[in-house]
Amino acid sequence: MKxxxxxxxxxxxxxxxxIPAEKLFAVVNLLHLDRMKTAVTIGYNLPSEGMGTKSIIKxxxxxxxxxxxxxxAVICPNLTLCIxxxxxxxxxxxxxxxxxxxxxxxxxxxxxxxNNEPMHTHFHVxxxxxxxxxYCNTVIPLEDVKLVEKGNEN
Amino acid sequence: xQNPHHSVSIMEKKSLVTIADHSREKIExxxxxAEEFERHPNRRILEGRVVATLFFEPSTRTRLSFxxxxxxxxxxxxxxxxxxxxxxxxxxxxxxxxxMVSNYADIIVMRHYLEGAARYASEIAPVPIVNAGDGANxxxxxxxxxxxxxxxxxxxxxxxxxxxxxxLKYGRTVHSMLNAMxxxxxxxxxxAPEELAMPExxxxxxxxxxxxxxxxxxxDADVISGADILYMTRVQRERFTDLMEYERxxxxxxxxxxxxxxxxxxxxxxxxxxxxxxxxxxxxxxxxAYYFEQARNGLYARQALLCDVLGITLEQVKNxxxxxx
Numbered sequence: 001m002k003x004x005x006x007x008x009x010x011x012x013x014x015x016x017x018x019i020p021a022e023k024l025f026a027v028v029n030l031l032h033l034d035r036m037k038t039a040v041t042i043g044y045n046l047p048s049e050g051m052g053t054k055s056i057i058k059x060x061x062x063x064x065x066x067x068x069x070x071x072x073a074v075i076c077p078n079l080t081l082c083i084x085x086x087x088x089x090x091x092x093x094x095x096x097x098x099x100x101x102x103x104x105x106x107x108x109x110x111x112x113x114x115n116n117e118p119m120h121t122h123f124h125v126x127x128x129x130x131x132x133x134x135y136c137n138t139v140i141p142l143e144d145v146k147l148v149e150k151g152n153e154n
Numbered sequence: 155x156q157n158p159h160h161s162v163s164i165m166e167k168k169s170l171v172t173i174a175d176h177s178r179e180k181i182e183x184x185x186x187x188a189e190e191f192e193r194h195p196n197r198r199i200l201e202g203r204v205v206a207t208l209f210f211e212p213s214t215r216t217r218l219s220f221x222x223x224x225x226x227x228x229x230x231x232x233x234x235x236x237x238x239x240x241x242x243x244x245x246x247x248x249x250x251x252x253x254m255v256s257n258y259a260d261i262i263v264m265r266h267y268l269e270g271a272a273r274y275a276s277e278i279a280p281v282p283i284v285n286a287g288d289g290a291n292x293x294x295x296x297x298x299x300x301x302x303x304x305x306x307x308x309x310x311x312x313x314x315x316x317x318x319x320x321x322l323k324y325g326r327t328v329h330s331m332l333n334a335m336x337x338x339x340x341x342x343x344x345x346a347p348e349e350l351a352m353p354e355x356x357x358x359x360x361x362x363x364x365x366x367x368x369x370x371x372x373x374d375a376d377v378i379s380g381a382d383i384l385y386m387t388r389v390q391r392e393r394f395t396d397l398m399e400y401e402r403x404x405x406x407x408x409x410x411x412x413x414x415x416x417x418x419x420x421x422x423x424x425x426x427x428x429x430x431x432x433x434x435x436x437x438x439x440x441x442x443a444y445y446f447e448q449a450r451n452g453l454y455a456r457q458a459l460l461c462d463v464l465g466i467t468l469e470q471v472k473n474x475x476x477x478x479x
Contacts, residue, residue: 111289113270117248135270136291139355 008041013060015082015089016072021045024055026075026147030104031068038062071104073097074145077129097125097142105131106146112136121148169276169283170463173294173330178337181301181311183468187458188302188451190471195454198228198476199466206259207233208251209286211267215427215449216286216295220263223456228476232259249278256281261464264288282463290326296426297330299455303448304383307422311338315380319345319373320387320407320432322352327426328387332356332365342367345377347403349394373407379416384409384442386425386432409433414442424448 019027024044033040039060048054063083072079073095083091103120113135114121122134131140176184205224209217212235221231248266252275255262264275265286272285272292287293305311316335318328322344332342342360344352344367351369360367370377378384389407394400409423411434422444425433429445437443461471 109269111267111269113248113266113268113274113288116268117274119249119274133270135273136289137269 008058009087010039010041010058010060010084011087012085013038013058013062014064015059015084016057016079017054017082018048018051018080019055019057019076020051021053021055023076024057027055027057027072030071030075030147031064033057033059036062067098069093070095070098071101074101074104074142075147077142097129099125101125101131103148105140106148107133107136107138108140108144108146109133109136109138112138168463168465169272169279169285170294170459171272171276171283171285172292172333173297174292174333176334181298181334181337184298184455184458184462185302185305187462187468187471188298188454190468191454191457192451194474194477194479195226195457196478197226197474198478199461199471199474200224200227200229200464201476203229203261203464204259205229205231205233205261205263205460206255207231207235207263207286208255209233209235209265210237210248210271211265211287212236213265213287216265216293219449219452220284220286220295220456220460223453223460226453227457227460229460233263248275252279252283261460263460284459284463287326290324293326293330295452295456295459296327297334298459299448299452300327300331300385300424300426301334302455303422303424303444303451306451307444308382308420311335314338314340314382315343316340316383316385317343317345317378317381318352318385318387319409320389321350321393322346322387323350324390324393325387328352328385329356331385332359336360336363336365340365343370343377343381344368345370345373345407347371347389347399347407349396349399349403350389373409373413375413375416378413378421379418381421382418384417384421384423386423386429386445388428388430388432407432409437411436411440414440417442 041058043056045053046056069081079095081093082089101123105121105123107114107121112133123131124134125131129142131145207217207220217235224231248271256279259281261282262279263284263286264272266288269289269291272283272288276283285292285294308314322328342365386409389404391400409432421442423442425445427445427449
């Protein structure tokens, strides 16, 4: 079968490939892509040999800080990103979970102050990749994490 | 005009949110300070200071204890005991209340029904915060008075056999006790119905910190004979999902006089109060009973905590010339 490029190449920017298909919109929200002024190409439910289906995001002229990108590890651990310059991949990076997470994750404890006051959330990440609420000490396994709803972050 | 103590408070601001923030040395230091206050509880060392007690959730014992501590040291006290009188009911945020009161007071003692409220308040307030309980989370002044009571009755904190009885699942005081005592090589004994057993996270904490513990389901004279401290808590009906289970176990964790027959001479019974029926009233006169003295120790422990967060040192307390004989 003839190989076909399903999403157009970009000259400069960042490509996030091999996103589990169902995680696409969480990634879009986390990176605030709706606020971007440059071209963003999004592929959803694309066929993937390794994953069955996958999603891909290509962001023209956009480069993130390590801190911004590492937040992605909360929803997609071990995600790989490509930095593109002049149509070439100049760097590949794997995201890793940061030690502290601010305004990314919602506390699951309804009696936590962060769910009752207009304020940021703050979690500490331990070696077992468990998240501990800085305020109420609730511990959340990574697989049970819920993200702060868009517009509610402070 | 600016609050005259603000510049000092900001410079030396050190809130008390959880006892887990304190080292062994710091706990011993605060115990020494509490001893000084027990010797001379009436002073003017906080004269000119204003202490705010903000009780977003009613707690008469804790509030009276803090207010007595402040009053006996010469401070003046403002605040509220009933959340219905605050603007919180009008939709004011905690932040706004804290920022407003910080303009008036040198220190805020705060009880709140939400967990993490004290940590948050300590981050935003320009004055020190003392956590007087935040939901099911932390209650460090209770822990401090428990430690002071253990120290006073046993003469030490190291290498004690501490028996925790009753509701070990939701009991805030017993969890804080684990956090604070791990510095002192205790052996804990957990005595609870299955439904209210010590949660796995705290047992993991014990493993990680090398704290020995034994679990019991029986509660009788033979078990009690191994205790230096018998820390009783209330088994509350509303904690049970299965009320049949409550009916089965509710009387199994009541302390009765004959159960003290084999107790060590130094053994003391503690209880954070209020008691409902978990300690038989006839025990009140027994030399092992210590829960009322324990409550009085709360006064001295809280005097120490208030002074410490206001930047007053043990040395200053020892050399205090404001003692009222």
